[in-house]
Amino acid sequence: MSVIADYQDELLGGMLTTIQLSIVTFPLAFVLGVLLSVLRLCPVPLLRAVGTAYVEVVRNAPVLVLIAVIVFGLPEVGLTIPLFTCVVVGLSMYFACYVCETVRSGIRSVSVGEIEAARALGLATSAVFRTVVLPQSLRSMVQPLATIFINIVLGSALGAAMGVHELTGTVRSVNLLEAQPILCFALAGLGYLVMTLTIGHTAGVIERRVRVVR
Amino acid sequence: MTTEDVLFDHLGPRAHRRIRTVTLWTAAGIAGVVAVVLAQLSAAGQLDPVRWRVFTEWDYQRFLLDGFVSTLRAGAVAVVLSLPLGTVLGLMRLSRRWWIAAPATAAIEFLRSIPLILLIYFFLLGLPAAGVVLPTFWQLTVPIVLHAGAVFAEIVRAGVLSLDRGQVDAGYAIGLTHTRTTTLIVLPQVLRSLRPALVSQVVRVIKETSLGYVVSYPELLYSGKILGEFTGDFLQAYIGVAVLFVAVNIALSQLAEYLDRRSKT
Numbered sequence: 297m298s299v300i301a302d303y304q305d306e307l308l309g310g311m312l313t314t315i316q317l318s319i320v321t322f323p324l325a326f327v328l329g330v331l332l333s334v335l336r337l338c339p340v341p342l343l344r345a346v347g348t349a350y351v352e353v354v355r356n357a358p359v360l361v362l363i364a365v366i367v368f369g370l371p372e373v374g375l376t377i378p379l380f381t382c383v384v385v386g387l388s389m390y391f392a393c394y395v396c397e398t399v400r401s402g403i404r405s406v407s408v409g410e411i412e413a414a415r416a417l418g419l420a421t422s423a424v425f426r427t428v429v430l431p432q433s434l435r436s437m438v439q440p441l442a443t444i445f446i447n448i449v450l451g452s453a454l455g456a457a458m459g460v461h462e463l464t465g466t467v468r469s470v471n472l473l474e475a476q477p478i479l480c481f482a483l484a485g486l487g488y489l490v491m492t493l494t495i496g497h498t499a500g501v502i503e504r505r506v507r508v509v510r
Numbered sequence: 511m512t513t514e515d516v517l518f519d520h521l522g523p524r525a526h527r528r529i530r531t532v533t534l535w536t537a538a539g540i541a542g543v544v545a546v547v548l549a550q551l552s553a554a555g556q557l558d559p560v561r562w563r564v565f566t567e568w569d570y571q572r573f574l575l576d577g578f579v580s581t582l583r584a585g586a587v588a589v590v591l592s593l594p595l596g597t598v599l600g601l602m603r604l605s606r607r608w609w610i611a612a613p614a615t616a617a618i619e620f621l622r623s624i625p626l627i628l629l630i631y632f633f634l635l636g637l638p639a640a641g642v643v644l645p646t647f648w649q650l651t652v653p654i655v656l657h658a659g660a661v662f663a664e665i666v667r668a669g670v671l672s673l674d675r676g677q678v679d680a681g682y683a684i685g686l687t688h689t690r691t692t693t694l695i696v697l698p699q700v701l702r703s704l705r706p707a708l709v710s711q712v713v714r715v716i717k718e719t720s721l722g723y724v725v726s727y728p729e730l731l732y733s734g735k736i737l738g739e740f741t742g743d744f745l746q747a748y749i750g751v752a753v754l755f756v757a758v759n760i761a762l763s764q765l766a767e768y769l770d771r772r773s774k775t
Binding site for chain 1: 516517627
């Protein structure tokens, strides 16, 4: 147990870095994902094709490959950015695809009849979105977005493979010094469990709050 | 009729003109971005054909393809093992006996809420300390199987729960036991309805094998790393790796969509 006391600061620091990575990545992925979904829904064929191509390519590449291309590729073209930023960019680019798909299926979950009814009432497209589509689809997106957030927290552990000292990376180096694998890895697992349960629980609370009582 | 059909009217002449303008601007924007990227690449000397030999010379291609074969091998083994594991775990979680359901629930939830790479580090660094030394291949595949199995268990559970309750009742009505109802009536239908999910599972596992990078198992990404270190052309090596991963996964994703469409009609 002395390992915990000895490396308290490092472990807390690692956990903090994981939280930082996730909290910076999620809004970026969200904004990029919403932009992509706008591209994929808009009536201009070329923009649709750009959105579709991005999602198809990035979603089918492993995140680690994406991060590796950024970490090792950018310095080759004369761009040196910090490792932390590389990991954030890679994760954001990857998870934006999932945000895009979530937004699209959220919009699709609104029944066609309601949209037709809104159009029949004479609402413009923007008003249809603002008053009929988004209020419903945003509610249906709470759980999937929380899942994406959880996956971002778990995905940030890939930073360890690139030398970012987030929770997994810290535990790995503490283990190298102390050779107490069971304790070290159980501790890290517990850390992730706490984070993912917190996100899941918060999402549940938000979902109940915003639920429409029919 | 789809949501897109009802959201927008049929386009009139003015909208057509507007779309044409936006298309032109977009094309110009894309051309601009490509030009900037190419200029940056050429300024850094990256456009030299010699640096792209990963794509042109057979020896380099073969090295990557060997890695690709290892990726597919690890992926295939992991998928084949994770499917029965997931099915069993999923059914255990649905059991009415708490001492069967509780351990399965705990295992599934735990495995799903820790990062795969942590599990891999445990198998890589933790188990040898406890005296269990696995070959590199299994250091990579066993964690993937556990993780993917837990994910698949949840898919199976969702499939069982979404099956018409009348099917189970009918099984009981003709005198089948709970076990026989599950194996003869529920599972065949659920597994058939899960065919698209199976293919997505393959895609997920193939992506996860890129963690072979961490355990030094010579799959595609790790081969790319070695190739990059050998030639000094990291960018090109990793782009080659990405192209192969994306190609096989897009093909599989298309298959999943095709199966999905077919099962709906």
